[in-house]
Structures are given as C-alpha cells and as structure tokens.
Amino acid sequence: MFGFGVLKGMLVTIQNFFASYFSKDHLTTVQYPEERLSAKERYRNFPFLVYDQAPEDPRCVACDICAKECPPKCITIVRDSDAEGKPLKRPKSFDIDYSICMNCGICEEVCPFDAIFMDHEFELAEYGRFEDLMYHKDRLLKPNDHFKKIRPTDATRIDAKLAAKTQKPAPPVGN
Amino acid sequence: MTTPNTSQVDPNLKSEMQKKGIFVTTINDLYNWGRRSSVWPLQFGLACCAIEMIATACARYDIDRFGAGLFRPSPRQADLMIVAGTVTKKMAPQVVRLYNQMPEPKYCITMGACSISGGPFKNGYNVLKGIDRYIPVDVHLPGCPPRPEALLHGLIKLQEKIDGQVIEKTEWYQKGLKREFPVPEFGPNGLIPPYNPDVFTPGQSRLITTG
Amino acid sequence: MKSLEELKQNLESKMPGVTSVLEEGCLVISKNDWLEVAKFLKSSPLYSFDYLSSVTGVDYPDRLEAVYHLYSIEKKIGPLTVKVRTDRQKGEIPSVTPVWRSAEFQEREAFDLLGIHFTGHPDLRRILMWEGFAFHPLRKDYVAEND
Amino acid sequence: MDQLFVNLKHSILIFAGNFLPEWAVILISILISVTAIAVFGPVTMMYLTLLERKFVGRIQNRFGPNRVGKWGLLQPLADGVKMLTKEDIVPKGADHFAHFLAPVAIVIPALLVFAVVPFGRNMVAVDLSIGILFFLALSSTTTIWIFVAAWASRNKFSLLGGLRSVAQMVSYEIPMVLSVVPVLMVVGSFSTVAIVEAQSGWNWFVLTPWGLIGFVLFFLTGVAEVNRTPFDLPEGESEIVAGFHTEYSGMKFALFYMAEFMNSFTISAIVSTVYLGGWQGPWLPGWLWLLIKSYALILVMMWFRGTLPRFRVDQLMGFAWKFLLPLALLNIFAAGVWLAFARPVNYLLSAIIVALALFILYFANRPDMPKKRVYRYAVE
C-alpha cells in the first residue's frame, strides 16, 4: 500500500533515535577537546628528526636521500662543515615545509640511518603561513624516548638494530 | 601568538559577580560570543579535504557541537569559508567571487596543504600556489588531509581569534573598506594578476589585526 | 585473443589498401585509413571490438601518437593496442567518436593537453584547461609560468 | 492551575482598573495578550531551531549543539546575536524595496495566526466567530511573499524556487480546506473555541473514522503549506542551492527562518485544536495539553525531515490532485453519513465508506506507482 515503505524507513530512524540513548554503537561521538581517540601506532602525520643523547648530534647524517626521494620536494638540507670547510656528517640546517608535506611516509621508508620518523602530533593549526609552517631543525628535533612512547614496536626493533651495529666494530663506512 | 584578552571587564570582578548570578558583559564580549559560537560554514568542498570535512560533520566528530553544524549552501548565509582541497587556476576566480559574496564578518580557514601553498601539487601548471594570494586567510591547517580532530582544533583556534577581536579595530568596520577582492582573469599561461598585491606579499605572511 | 598476425592478415585480406605494421604487440595503422579500420574492427563478426577502453596521446620527440585500447565484450577478447601516428606541428588524426562514443571526451582531452587535432570530432574544445589557454601543457617542451 | 494565566491577567486589570479610565483598562488587556503572543512566538521559534538540531542530531547518532550554554540552550541566542550583526546584502540587480519587504511581510501572517489559537480554556487572544476561516486565509498569503522574495532577488535559482512554491501551495490549499470541512460540518461553527468545546470528554474528532483520515490529510497538507520535508521544494537545498532565500543574508534570512518555524508551530497547534481536542485532556492544565500535542506534531515534522527524501515537482502535484483531493471529498461524504445516523451504526458506515475510498484511490493510482523489482545474477 502506498506509504508502508515510508513508515518502515521512519521506524528505522526512530529506532536510531532511542538507541542513541542506550547503546554505544548508536552514539559514536567522541567529544573532541575533552575525550580523545587513542592514536593508532602506525598513524603518520608530519615527520620529525630523532636524536639519542643531545639535540646537537641527531642521527641524521645529511645524506640528502630523503630530500631527493620526497615526492613534493619539501625537505631542504644544508650539510654542516667544520672550521676549515671539511663537510661533516651533520646537517647545519634541516627545513621541512609543513605547508607542502603530504604525510606520505616515503622519507621514513628510504632513510638508511633511521633518523626521520612520522609523528602523531596533529594539532598544528597556525595563523601565519610562512614563518609558522616552515619547521626548522630546532622544532623538528625530538628525543628518542618520544619516539619510543608513540611507536613502541618500531622503536624496540630499531634500537636493537642500532645497538647490534654499535657492538661489532663499525666497519669503515665509505661516505 | 596567543590572542590578548581584550575585554574591558577585569576577570576576577566578572567571576565573583557571576557567582552571585549577575552576568556582566560588554557589548564587545556579547558581539564576539555571538559570532564565535554560531559560525556557519559554507557548503563548499574542492577535493579530498572536503571528504574529511564531511567526516567532521558526521557522527564521530560532530562539528555541530560547536554550533557550526549548519552547512549553508548559499554564500549569503555563511560566515566561514573552509577552503578544503586544491585551488586550481581554473577554480580560483570562482573561489574569490564566492568569498566576495559572503556577508561581512566572514572568516576563511585553508584546510590542507593544497589550499595553503599548493601542497603536493605545487609545481603543477594549473595549480594555484595557495589561496592567500587573493583572499585573507585566518587559520592555516596543514596536513594532507588533516584529521577531522585537526579541523576541530582549527575551528577552536578560529574561535579564540574571534574572542580576541575588538569591534573598533576589526577590519570590516574600518573606513575606506577595501574588502572587495578583485577577481583574477584567465591569461594565456596563468591567472592575471598572479597575486593580489595588497593581500599577499611573497614570502611574508599577512598579519591580520586581532588586537 | 587468437593472434595479432592472424588479425593482420585478416585485415589485409578484407581491405587491400591498408598498410599496417606490427610493433612489439601493437598494431600501427597509418592515419588516413584509420577510420575504415576502426569501422571494420567494430563490425567484423570475427572480432567485434565494441568497447574502446582508453585513448591516450603520447608526445615523442619526432611524432605525436594516439594509442587506442580496444576490447570485445561479447567475445571477451583481451586488449588490442592500436597506434596512430602524426607529426608534431600540424597533428591531424581522424576521430573515431562516430564509431565508439567513449572516445568523445578522451579525444578532447588529448587535443587539450597534447594538441592532436581529431578531424570529424563533433565538438573539439578544451576539456580540462580554460578556453583562453594558449599551450598544450603535456608536451615535453612546455614551460609552466613560475609565480 | 488551569486558569493560572487568566486569573493573573484578571488581577492586573483590576489593579489597573482602580486608577485608570475605562478605555485604558481595555487597552491594557489587549496589550497583555498581544505581548504574550509577541514574546511566545519568537521564543518558540528559537527553541524549535535548537530542538530540531538536537532531535535530528540524535536520529543521526550524534549530539546536537551542546557547548554553548548548559546543553546548548544558549545556542539560539548566539545564532540570533550573530544574525543581527551580519552585513545586509542586497544584490545589484535586485528590486530594492521588494527585497526588503518580503521577509518582513512573511512574518506578519505567521504572528497574526496566533490570535486564533485557543491556548487554554478562555485563553484565546481573539475569539473570532470565523476562527478557522481566518487561519486558512492568512496561511495562504505566505505564498505571495515567498514569490515576491524569489522574484525580487533576481537570481535564477530563487526564481525556480518561487515558481515551485506557487505551484505547490495552489495544489495543496484545496485539500487543506476540504480536510477541515468535516469538522466544521459536525461542530456547526467556525470558531476554534466552539470546536474544542465540541470535543470535550474524550470524543476527540480523531477517534472517529472520518476524523482519522481528516487528521492525516490536514497534517500532510499543513506540512506542505509550511514547506517542510518531504514537500520542501521551494527551498530544495540539493537542487536549487537554497531556493527562494538564496540571496538573503543576516536578519532577513533569520526572518524567513522565524516565519517557517512559527508557521509550523501554528499549523500543529491548529491541527491539534481541530482534530486532537485542543486543550481537552485529563489531569494536566489545559494550556499544557495544547503545548504537548503541538510539540508532538512538530516532532513528527522533524522526524519527517530526518528521514524522507524530497518529492519531485510533478509527483508532488500528482499526489495532491490525484490522491489527497478525492480522499478529502470522500471524507466529507463519510462525515455526512456519520452525522446522519445514530450512534453505533454511523461509526460502522463511515468506516466502510472511508475504507472503500482508500481502496478505490489506491487501485486508481496503481499504474503510476513504483513497482518492486527482482534482480538476477550473471551466469558464467
């Protein structure tokens, strides 16, 4: 009869209305600023640099592989050089333009020295564009235990690998 | 930069008056409070960030809790334009015209890397390197696409900015109001003019008066 | 798919004047008798290629090329790749929109991005760029405007 | 409790009476009921917008606005303040005067109709002897102002919206009037107060067979009158951007919003007066009963809005002319039969006639009704 299909549809919506007061499955709202969803471990937002002891010597050796492999080319590295100009294995400046980065995680994949990882931090709204969103080295550097906190499994695997590498005498690494 | 608390009523007087149930406010606070708690976004999505914007309006993140749930299809009734997605050169004139059509206390959130600076498609020939070349932008939201919570955080930042505004100093009440942004035309190889000089200076972001 | 050579003989037997070359798995047809070959491929009971899946323009240093991928839905025959070549300056290729309707938008896109003029196309205009755009951006020698 | 407001007004008049002349006391009594309506109208409108956002929100498994004020209670206030302070845009090509006149003029009938609604026992602002006629006449003037708004804003989408609203209102006006005729026949008077008195002691008209059909008809056509889903073609959001109020910003748009919600309140109040027995009801005071019934009907309207898709223009009119109108006529016939015979027989007879009418109309409209389909799978 004309109208029964409409009534059946309205029954569904009114069931949802009453169910939203009782079952969790029918009220899925997470009230953001107060309640927060726990971030998944493999969640990747923006990259950050890892340092072990002190921010002055990060793991990054300025080999420029991630800058070449980054699809939108948003990483710029300037290699550091000591007093008489011999290039050192440390970046003088390491800039990532957060307004271009597409969170694809390729830099983390191709980095041979496990120096750059994707962070979980997503509350990055800014008013200014050029000076607020161009992240320089000081804002990118984060301690290794921050990395251990957000991504435990990867951190343990990489720490084990690095520890193994330091035990056996480091073979002359051709740079 | 945090927004200064500019309400003329000093806070402790206000709080203990409120304890006695007397609600003290200035015109400025009421004006800001009204605008911040009912920001109606324009139903306007360009690309992948638009899907994330719709997800923010849906059950799990629910932008309607902030009073910003009524997505108005017509620019006349909207106060916030969320530029969600890549602004191409063919679409830029329409975006600027839409911004001009919106009634005055209006704001603009550039959601996602593409609308801030062209993002991953930056060196495409048809991609505009950021919409702030033609219209003033209030909040930049990096990410590709930014999570729905990041959009909610952006909205909270916008609400803080609105709280800090003072009626006399807001842009739309200044004399010599130049809030009609010229719509760019199509040239043989790009848009003419490439950017609007009095809105955008290359390399230096535009500090909109909030104090 | 029976085999490309057999199709080539079949083609030559039906239409003597056609010169077709086999090049690593594709059929290269000269541009002035491409329309007849297209009609033959669609109407022949043996093959009945009724489904034109994709039309692509490719810009080589010495020539412009339109690559067609054809399928037959009834006989479930796999992709037949047909290439039609023309020179870079005044690229003219007969349009197959009258034969397969799916070529309409794809040929307009090839014209818009690579500058291949499809003669006989019902409505050959730019589809992705705006009308006033004066270049064909997918060509290798195109220089974008840097602003 | 039932006569609370009436005694209040009476005591004010007595107090004013001993030091004011006669004509001033009458003036004050009119002023009191006018201010009561002028306050009650916009406040219901504000809180109906909040109710809609929270109710439809809950249907969609989410909270409505709950951060502005305790449970979002201050949200309508915030919307109001923002709307007041918005810039007022009149498009260049628009007809300036008509563009301003339309929103103001659309609120007048919405407020005037409150005069006839009997909120409680002897709590009606103006006891017109032609109450229902007054209501029907006024509620059909909104069409003119919607069309003026559409025409004046010189915008193609609003033009389409305006034309659709004229077509819809014309074709839904007649079934609406005809669906009220049975009640007027039974009661014998147009006055809303008389109608409510006729339904005293549980014999509400909706409990009679013709009353049920009349109630459904009057409610459906009422929803169409107010342009709410599934009949909201004039402001078909997904097709013609925002319909007739595309070019309205700020307070003018708020007036359209207010007119729509006040109309939907008055429609549900009149429907509950005519068919659900107005302020008749056990235990609770009269005026509370009317509020409960009209808010229930408004919730049904919002329930429609949360669920149903929209009609197309020709289906909309086909539904009105081919289904609602003949049903309304047959309903009058059934009411006549109900009136003519004695107590137990007339219920049976009019129920038969109504059932017969429904079947005839169902089979008459069968050919162009959509059919269910059976789907098969590809065989390899």
Add this chain to the structure above:
Amino acid sequence: MTEENLSTLATQTLEVSLGPQHPSTHGVFRMNATLDGETIVKLKPVMGYLHRNHEKLAEDMTYLGSMPYTDRLDYICSMTNNFAYALAVEKLAGLEVPERAEYIRIIMAELTRLVNHTLLIGFLLNDLGAFFTPVLYAFREREKILDLFESVSGSRMMCNYFRFGGVKIDFSPGFLEGVKSIIQNYPKFLDEFEKLLSENEILMARCQNVGVLSKELAISAGISGPMLRASGVPYDIRKVDGYSIYNRFNFRVPIGEVGDVYDRYYVRILEMRESIKILAQAVKEIPEGPFISPKGAAGAKAPRTFKPPKGQVYGRIEAPKGELGFYLVSDGSPKPYRYHVRPPSFINLTILEDMCIGNKIADAIVTLGSVDIVLGEVDR
C-alpha cells in the same frame, strides 16, 4: 489551449549553470543546463576545475614517488588506485607477488568497495533531499573501516600502502579480528540501510525510470562498473581478466534490466553483499609468508634504483567506480616517459547529457549522483 495556438506562445529557455560550487555536484563539477520550465533541453558538462596535473607531475618523479599521488586520484578508494598502479608496474617490470600479499590486496580492495558503495548511496540520498541522515549512517560505518586502514597503513584516507611486488608492511596485530567483525556486522547495517531506503516509495518514485541508459549506448560509450551492469551487460573485469587471484573466489555479479537510477542503486547494494562473501573467503584462506618479494622490497627501499625495462603496458582493474586503467610508457630510466590514467568516472560522464535530456532538473542531479563521479579522478 489547443495545440496550434500553443505554438504561438513564445517561451524563453532559462540558462542555468549548476556551477562548480553546488550542493550536490560531488565537488567542483559544472553542468550548463538549458531549462524549459523545469525540463532540461540541453546539458553541457564542464570539467577541469580540479585538474591537478597528476600526469605531468608523474613524468618527473620516480615510479614509487607517484604512488602517494594515486591515493589522491579517487580519494574515496585509495587502496584500489594503488592496486591498479602496482599491477600495471608489475606487469611492466615483470615482478611476481607472493601469496600472502595477493590475499592482503584482495582484502583491502574489497573493503574499499564497501566504503565506496556505502558513501555513494549516502550521497545519492543527499541529492534526493534526505537531510544528511543516510550520509551520516554511511559515514558511521566508513569510520569503522577507516580505523582498520589507519591501523595498517598509517593514514585514514591516503593509505600509500601498496608497493611493486607486494605491500609496504604486514597486518598490524588485531587487524584480522577487525575484518572479521566487519564481515559479521556489515550485513546487519545493510539490512538497516535497505529497510530505510529500498522500499521507500518516495525514493522509488524519484529513481525509477529516471536517467535510463540502454545496453548498446552503454557499451559504445565505454561505460564500466556498476553502471554498465545496471544496464544489463554482465561485464565484470574481476571475472573477465581474472587478474590477481580473483578466480579463486566464488562470487556472483548482479545485473539490472532497465538501467535507471534505481537499478544502479540496487546493483551496488547487491555488490556489497558479494564483496562481504569475498572478504569472508579471503580471511579464511590467507596463508602465512612474506608480504613483499625481495626485488620489490629493494625497490621500495631505494626507489631511484628501480628501473623497469623499456616498453609500454596497459593494466586495468575493476575499481568500485568502474574500469581503472594505467597506461605506462617507460624508457628504461627510473622516471616514466608517459603516465596516463584511464579514470572510470571521467568516461562514465560522456553520456550524462543523453540520460538527462527531457527529465526534470531534480532528475539531472540524481542521475549525476548515480553516475558516482569523484572529481579528483575526473580531472586528474
């Protein structure tokens, strides 16, 4: 008004641009419609508002560098875009894929099909005017699947999960349980969705015999995917090409008869039920083993050294919207010489005008909705 003097009535057609910013054009798509009253006389689609030059950018990027860009082609089904691109490059470079990776790819592709069809039905109802409720139910289910994608690949929408020769990383712990719970609860959600929508008379009236597409026109216009099957052509590339390991699963291909909007809607619901069957079989039979071939892993670790041999390839898959193909020409360097995407929604739009002529403007919006276009893929 007899026929002949009707012709002397000079009526003007209304030129309306359902412009790049319109509530229900699913993004920046424009239709220049010429209306005579409400019926459409001419309809010219205008595209290119989201032409992001994906093909030009891909020409100076490594093969792996374009993989995250394929997520942004059809930004609702990022996994199937990766799948098509990975298949094409594997065909070009002759890489073979280990068993477990094949099963992982099938699971991801079918989960994406569920997401895409659910979203389409939600947006189709939104075009019909249902006030966002079906969209919100669709997004509620999508969030569950996106949680799975995020736990595996790291991002909700832009997964960038496939690599040439396998996938980037194995399942995260608890992923298979998540897929099992989806397999269990999704049919319940589909029944609820069907109860809300399929028998709804307004929806059936609005969608039946609207935007009809005949079998011959569909084949000649290169239509692919559910739209082609809704017109009665049993052509599903998963069955015809049998790429990856689809011929190990038994699933059926639903077909429609009339080829109108209702058929396209219902064929997609049946396809979702088939996808759940495929998921159930895949989760049961997934073996242990490597998730990427050693050659592929080396290529992923150092994309600059991944140089496929000279030559060209055309790989295609059955993406949720239709046949998604990649035509790659390689000149032996790590960057492709020519990179062309054959997008299903771009070609499905060819006959939009033929389907809309003669219908109302509301039908054109619904027909566009049923074609299921995503602008990132249409304009590339």
